[in-house]
């Protein structure tokens with residue numbers, strides 16, 4: 001049998017179908033093969049070696065680990081339901097064996113000598129036992145099904161929380177890393193859903209094993225030779241299932257990049273915020289053609305998979321048929337040679353059929369458990385990787401100690417309000433970038449100051465502000481709040497002392513109030529007076545006028561996708577974003593292009609407010625509107641990631657460098 005399987009496997013290997021199939025044109029209407037080496041090669045080859053190992057032996061070796069993971073997960077989700085599921089399934093299996101053995105009693109009575117009514121009467125007690133065990137088994141199985149169904153949503157909740165807890169705490173650089181994003185997509189779309197499946201299939205493995213053990217035990221009692229014959233029929237089906245699962249998993253891995261591109265394109269074609277641009281730039285044909293290009297590639301790969309899986313299944317079925325026939329021939333021979341009496345042979349047929357059903361279920365469950373275990377393994381690997389990217393200092397002490405990487409000193413305390421912030425010789429390169437975005441930047445801010453960063457596009461202003469806000473860690477150099485380096489304190493301590501009015505901010509699909517408070521502040525109840533903090537922030541930012549025009553004021557939902565939702569203009573959204581920054585009332589306010597969408601009056605008002613806001617706090621202002629940075633206490637001019645000029649407006653104008661050039665250029669546009 002092993003040789004036959006190896007032969008079939010060789011045919012598959014020779015056909016060269018273990019690798020991503022060269023995309024064949026199965027339909028003349030298909031677009032030409034796009035090739036797409038950028039989407040298949042790296043992901044595929046990264047797992048090639050690992051997949052080549054996967055055979056029945058590997059499945060057998062790895063299955064206990066998968067089952068242990070499933071058991072651990074189920075245990076954490078609900079101990080009571082886990083114990084009940086296992087206990088009820090084992091009890092149901094015991095009644096299966098009991099029923100089979102009682103059947104021997106029925107058949108022995110029926111096949112004995114004597115008049116038929118007497119034989120039937122003799123069979124009645126055993127028959128009653130058979131009926132009772134069938135009824136009990138069914139009841140136990142139904143109860144087991146119920147506890148198993150209860151486990152599923154509890155497991156799902158556990159795995160979802162773990163993933164989102166990790167993704168929201170992982171370092172921001174992780175989300176700039178395309179490999180991390182690919183792994184995230186795979187874990188979120190497939191791996192996370194695999195978790196309850198793994199648990200379910202692990203229970204099915206248990207159920208199948210118990211059923212198998214019941215049938216095998218019965219056969220062993222009847223005649224020891226029958227047992228290996230039964231097991232023989234399982235090998236071809238097991239081989240076909242494992243082979244098929246492996247192909248499916250490999251295909252999924254190979255298509256992960258394609259799936260992500262398709263997902264991004266589908267968002268571009270369906271989301272409201274892109275709809276106007278898609279039309280105005282007549283992008284429809286381009287987007288549809290791009291989508292179809294990826295969809296056609298995916299279809300070709302999946303059709304090829306279906307073809308290869310069909311071949312494997314047919315091979316497995318044929319071999320299983322041969323093995324089953326062999327079992328019955330062997331049983332016939334044993335009967336003919338008088339090794340087993342007729343009643344025992346009859347029970348053996350029933351036990352073989354019951355065993356085959358359990359075996360088929362077991363093989364299916366093992367295969368499914370293994371296959372889902374592969375996806376679940378992706379999920380676990382992703383969560384581990386994401387958790388490893390949570391900065392040490394962000395973890396509670398217990399979790400930090402449990403991490404295998406070196407443990408730094410315990411996190412330091414950040415001063416509640418600082419006297420000065422120093423940036424010392426900071427360098428930074430984004431992950432995957434060749435060129436550094438910051439090259440040895442130093443600057444200083446004191447409490448109560450407004451400090452401005454100016455420079456041409458891509459000079460590093462936003463990057464520097466993110467490092468100062470503790471969102472990125474510098475590769476070299478340090479940022480000190482008084483004498484405490486930011487890399488030594490818990491990130492949320494920094495974030496809670498910084499308010500950022502970002503260049504790219506989110507249009508939160510929430511009420512106007514929630515857009516300002518972002519879940520902070522007192523909970524507002526209908527009819528209660530508005531939180532004074534919200535009113536002050538809205539007044540300072542000009543959001544007050546925006547809210548006054550909304551049908552339900554601060555309670556208006558700002559998302560047109562929901563009934564009664566309102567939409568705001570770009571400038572109106574920006575006023576809310578500014579209100580959010582003011583509401584936080586943090587010692588450091590970072591304003592990155594806060595006026596890009598504002599009208600002239602709102603812009604003027606905002607710069608006045610920012611100046612007022614700086615009293616007792618500190619403001620880092622990034623803007624291309626140089627007229628507005630005149631009032632800054634100090635201005636740093638960046639070029640290609642370096643500070644090339646610094647000083648106040650008058651000093652920089654006197655210097656006659658880049659700042660003076662840019663300022664003169666802008667002011668000339670307003671001069672007659």
Ligand SMILES: Nc1ncnc2c1ncn2[C@@H]1O[C@H](COP(=O)(O)OP(=O)(O)OP(=O)(O)O)[C@@H](O)[C@H]1O
Pocket residue numbers: 176430431433437455456457458459460461462463464503
């Ligand atoms: N997430 C990122 N991943 C890789 N590179 C990035 C990323 N963000 C910015 N960069 C690169 O870092 C450099 C500095 O970008 P940054 O956004 O800091 O410039 P900026 O001065 O704020 O520009 P602008 O005036 O256009 O807002 C640029 O070359 C940019 O391409």
